[in-house]
Amino acid sequence: MAASQQHTPVEEEAPAAARPGERETAPGPAGGPPASTKPGTQKPGRRRRVETTLFTLPAFLFQLSWGWYPMIMAFVLSFTDAALRRPVQFTGLESYQRIWDDPLVAQSFRVTAVYTVLSITLTFFIPIFVAILLMEMSRRHIRWMMLLWFLPLSGVASTVLFRYMFNAQYGLFQWVATKVLGLPPQPFLNSADQVLFWLVVPGILFFGPGLIYMATLQSIPASYFEAAEIEGAGFWRKMWTISLPRLRPIISMLLIFAIIGSTQAFEFPTIMTGAEGSPGGAARTVVMYLFQLLQQLRYADATALGVYLFVITMTLVVIQRRFFREDPDT
Amino acid sequence: MARIEVEKIVKRYSDVEGVGGARSARPALDTVSLDIADGETIAIVGSSGCGKSTLLKIVAGLEQPDEGVVRFDGEDVTAVRPQARGVGMVFQDYALYPSMKGKGNLAYYFQVHGRTEEEARARAQETADRMGIGFEQLLDQSTDTLSGGQQQRVAIARCIVREPRLFLMDEPICNLDAKLRESTRVEIRKLLRKFGISTLYVTHDQQEAVFMGDRIAVMRGGRIEQIGTFDELYYSPANLFVATFIGSPPMTVLPAIASGGLLTVAGAEWPAPVPVPDGPVRIGIRPESWFTGRGDGALMTVSHIERIPTERAAFVHGQVDGVPVVVAAPLNQPDTAELRIMPDMGRVYVFAADGEQCLHTPGPLDLF
Numbered sequence: 001m002a003a004s005q006q007h008t009p010v011e012e013e014a015p016a017a018a019r020p021g022e023r024e025t026a027p028g029p030a031g032g033p034p035a036s037t038k039p040g041t042q043k044p045g046r047r048r049r050v051e052t053t054l055f056t057l058p059a060f061l062f063q064l065s066w067g068w069y070p071m072i073m074a075f076v077l078s079f080t081d082a083a084l085r086r087p088v089q090f091t092g093l094e095s096y097q098r099i100w101d102d103p104l105v106a107q108s109f110r111v112t113a114v115y116t117v118l119s120i121t122l123t124f125f126i127p128i129f130v131a132i133l134l135m136e137m138s139r140r141h142i143r144w145m146m147l148l149w150f151l152p153l154s155g156v157a158s159t160v161l162f163r164y165m166f167n168a169q170y171g172l173f174q175w176v177a178t179k180v181l182g183l184p185p186q187p188f189l190n191s192a193d194q195v196l197f198w199l200v201v202p203g204i205l206f207f208g209p210g211l212i213y214m215a216t217l218q219s220i221p222a223s224y225f226e227a228a229e230i231e232g233a234g235f236w237r238k239m240w241t242i243s244l245p246r247l248r249p250i251i252s253m254l255l256i257f258a259i260i261g262s263t264q265a266f267e268f269p270t271i272m273t274g275a276e277g278s279p280g281g282a283a284r285t286v287v288m289y290l291f292q293l294l295q296q297l298r299y300a301d302a303t304a305l306g307v308y309l310f311v312i313t314m315t316l317v318v319i320q321r322r323f324f325r326e327d328p329d330t
Numbered sequence: 331m332a333r334i335e336v337e338k339i340v341k342r343y344s345d346v347e348g349v350g351g352a353r354s355a356r357p358a359l360d361t362v363s364l365d366i367a368d369g370e371t372i373a374i375v376g377s378s379g380c381g382k383s384t385l386l387k388i389v390a391g392l393e394q395p396d397e398g399v400v401r402f403d404g405e406d407v408t409a410v411r412p413q414a415r416g417v418g419m420v421f422q423d424y425a426l427y428p429s430m431k432g433k434g435n436l437a438y439y440f441q442v443h444g445r446t447e448e449e450a451r452a453r454a455q456e457t458a459d460r461m462g463i464g465f466e467q468l469l470d471q472s473t474d475t476l477s478g479g480q481q482q483r484v485a486i487a488r489c490i491v492r493e494p495r496l497f498l499m500d501e502p503i504c505n506l507d508a509k510l511r512e513s514t515r516v517e518i519r520k521l522l523r524k525f526g527i528s529t530l531y532v533t534h535d536q537q538e539a540v541f542m543g544d545r546i547a548v549m550r551g552g553r554i555e556q557i558g559t560f561d562e563l564y565y566s567p568a569n570l571f572v573a574t575f576i577g578s579p580p581m582t583v584l585p586a587i588a589s590g591g592l593l594t595v596a597g598a599e600w601p602a603p604v605p606v607p608d609g610p611v612r613i614g615i616r617p618e619s620w621f622t623g624r625g626d627g628a629l630m631t632v633s634h635i636e637r638i639p640t641e642r643a644a645f646v647h648g649q650v651d652g653v654p655v656v657v658a659a660p661l662n663q664p665d666t667a668e669l670r671i672m673p674d675m676g677r678v679y680v681f682a683a684d685g686e687q688c689l690h691t692p693g694p695l696d697l698f
Contacts, residue, residue, distance in 0.1 A: 223421040223500075224428075226392050231439045231492075232413030241438070245429040
């Protein structure tokens, strides 16, 4: 590009004189890069290669040392005894076998599965419809609602607040249940059957990915809805034929994030129910149990559990990709 | 098919964003009245923000006017919802339903209204035949894979398929590239002729308006400045705005002093076409109404010559006394730095020195 731009004016001024000179610097259009050029006017292709490498190198090294290396090492470690004070010994699938037989692992996977299903139905799909409904409001109302919903809240602070609200003796929810609804005292987080449901509920209020949906919905030209309106389409039909198809790629992407996020749930259940996932491990997710293993210095077992979780998450993501695959003719 | 009457429509937007409060004080539509005869195409032309799209939406029923009445065949439809008005609207961005094939887009209306599948298919087939050669293939493709021109054809078919009483087109071809625009507008014109459906066609391109419209409405600032055939707008403009807006290249407007039946312009004295009261006036001359190379002409400094071989003509661009002037000349007009030009006084427009009042227009050209 740069070379041809430089040559064009010369050719216009004196075509006959410029041609031989051009031939000196460039051996011809098909002759590869020029043999010798001034330092400032190198062939862009080669310079781009060097620059590309230079620019990518830091990111590559970073990713290698903090991303891939630990991952691969964890994988390797899971086949050893991961001893700390003496040489590491290869133990094959021993850790995997031990983890497979551990009843607490099975329980933690059950907990995580229920938690994932609950949190995806309640905090992933509900916001899609809430966002679509919000967009039906007047512009001024939309702004106020967004402000309320997306007030920057500290994660830990609001989690602690929720722990107070769930308190079985003096919590706000207990007050609502007994004084307002007239129900018998509820156990909330103390019930093994209910704890996962109540863990997911605060997520609804945080409105999850709603902002992204609303931004996408706002980018749909008004004419699409006007065209449908002229043809007599009502709210639901407009939603099915315009809003949801336009949201589809975003939904697909965010669903992956949601799956990965909830299979790896750790902080929120830990703060709400303690490291043991009380009552009786009913809220102990896989990563919480993994953390417990680490605290017991069972590194090999912990990494083996991590590999199991990775395989399951990966499988879910692959299934999701299949399910959301774009139509072949688009 | 219908006769449409738009009467004294006023529309104010309360919360116009940006541009400060001055804009929201001015109504988007200020007492607009318009009649569309049965089967007539009216092109609405104006620069962006002049209210032409708002007018279209009010006729469609997508917006409610603050004052005024819209009538279809004498029936007041101002409060009628858009789907009950029987209008078909074509949008600038086509607005085809995503993730549907062309067919699905055509069947949408029938699905919404709970008609049978057979009816939808039969009507789509009928429409495809009317749309012309090669249209049927488009119906089996997903709309994302179609080109802009093809998408617009599907969008037009989507309107035709349910036989609207009125067609509303909101800059339907301005997203297409120049070459496609040319052929698509010919095609749309043909279709409009064929179906004989009353049409409101909004555009910002005056050439498109001239091509599409049986009559043209020129809009500015929420008002219709003039409505008429091209000849009426071109030769008998209602005011200075219409005179300069219609015509490309635009009319030259030069200040002049009238005294005793003579007009003094840039040092030259020309006889006034009509009796003009003494004092300052302005005269308007279209590019084709100039004579070149006359001794008693005004001196024009030439900046460049634009030659158009297909028209066998050239436009000489330059200035007279600092005012930009365009003169139509023969294709072989020699390159000179200066030119003596004089208007054909029978084809001169006279305007008041201030304001936009038109004192004299030459009227239609007598060709035979």
